[in-house]
Amino acid sequence: MSGPGDFYRIWVYLSQTPLLWLSATLFAYAVGDAVSLRLRRHPLANPVMIAAGLLILLLTSTGTSYQTYFEGAQFVHFLLGPATVALGLPLWRNRLAVRRNSLPMIAALLAGSLTAIGSAVAIAWVLGAPPPILASLPAKSVTAPIAMALTETIGGIPALAAVLVVLTGIFGAVIVTPLMNLLGIRDFAARGFAAGIASHGLGTARAFQVSEEAGTFAGIAMGLNGALTALIFALLALAI
Amino acid sequence: MIQALTLLFACQLTGEILVRAAGIPFPGPVLGMGLIFALLLVRGRSAPALDTAADTLLQNLSLLFVPAAVGVVQQAGLVAANWVAIASALIVSTILTLVVSVYTFRAVARMVERRAAGGQA
Structure with a gap:
């Protein structure tokens, strides 16, 4: 009844349907999330990196192409659009905090956003990175759904941008607390805001672990930085 | 819903x-x-x-963003050939962004506080 031949037939059938790779994506993320929870949400144990690593191993060991994988995974990917729209809600909930601190926020946002974009591209350019990489770097501090959309508009590689965004978030989340302590900054609104500008959702998650105030300001910074970076990209694209 | x-x-x-x-x-x-x-x-x-x-x-x-992140497998060669430039850009730029953002925020906040205090006096 069941033998290697049967297993092969089932595999051939399943590997051609979206169901298999959709399930695999959800399962890999569940594993990544469980590992992250077990390690008390340490920034280095990032569920996205764990899930993507597992899936890449699975794809390469079964000889499955990314196109086949994406036929299943696209249903998850598609939800990035409405999720980006949903980012407007926390921004609206925090509108009073934004109004109270509007001047420091606008100034820090402009300075931080331009630093993030300019320094990343300048450093990679000096070190000889080719254009596809240069075009995938400037959105690295912005939350992934916005970063991928922006990278596409300037001819970068959205998949590479997604990975750079996650790596930036991990590094920012790991470095922000020791760096701010080193600088002797005790204003948790300012610390959180900087974390949100430099390292989006992962910096925000880290900021919430440190203080509620820092987390709230990080979330605001993440949303505003997404909108401002999109505006800067559009202006640059129109100017060129 | x-x-x-x-x-x-x-x-x-x-x-x-x-x-x-x-x-x-x-x-x-x-x-x-x-x-x-x-x-x-x-x-x-x-x-x-x-x-x-x-x-x-x-x-x-x-x-x-897991499906998109998996897509980096298609760029493995490009990333491997440029990993030093990528890693340097991410590390230095993230530290710079944090420092510039937090100092700008504090500087402007202090200016606003001083002006508010001046207005009351």
């Missing part, structure tokens, strides 16, 4: 239509985010169903 999801999709769709009609290089969903923010600002309150729908999406945001 369905109404809330419909509103989120409608904002995204409107954003896409406006961006394409105007021919500007701006992501439709980001404009959609601005639209829902403006809608809430005008209406003055959210709805429980909208809160639930938005929070559910945002609490699982990480999951949504």
Whole structure:
């Protein structure tokens, strides 16, 4: 009844349907999330990196192409659009905090956003990175759904941008607390805001672990930085 | 729930239509985010169903970019050939961004506080 031949037939059938790779994506993320929870949400144990690593191993060991994988995974990917729209809600909930601190926020946002974009591209350019990489770097501090959309508009590689965004978030989340302590900054609104500008959702998650105030300001910074970076990209694209 | 999801999709769709009609290089969903923010600002309150729908999406945001992250497998050669440039850019730029942002925030906040104190005196 069941033998290697049967297993092969089932595999051939399943590997051609979206169901298999959709399930695999959800399962890999569940594993990544469980590992992250077990390690008390340490920034280095990032569920996205764990899930993507597992899936890449699975794809390469079964000889499955990314196109086949994406036929299943696209249903998850598609939800990035409405999720980006949903980012407007926390921004609206925090509108009073934004109004109270509007001047420091606008100034820090402009300075931080331009630093993030300019320094990343300048450093990679000096070190000889080719254009596809240069075009995938400037959105690295912005939350992934916005970063991928922006990278596409300037001819970068959205998949590479997604990975750079996650790596930036991990590094920012790991470095922000020791760096701010080193600088002797005790204003948790300012610390959180900087974390949100430099390292989006992962910096925000880290900021919430440190203080509620820092987390709230990080979330605001993440949303505003997404909108401002999109505006800067559009202006640059129109100017060129 | 369905109404809330419909509103989120409608904002995204409107954003896409406006961006394409105007021919500007701006992501439709980001404009959609601005639209829902403006809608809430005008209406003055959210709805429980909208809160639930938005929070559910945002609490699982990480999951949504797993398929894209897996796509880096197609760029493995490009990344391997340029890993020093990429790593340097990410590390130095992230530290610079944190330092510049936090100092700017503090400097302007101090200026605002001083002006407020001056106004009261």
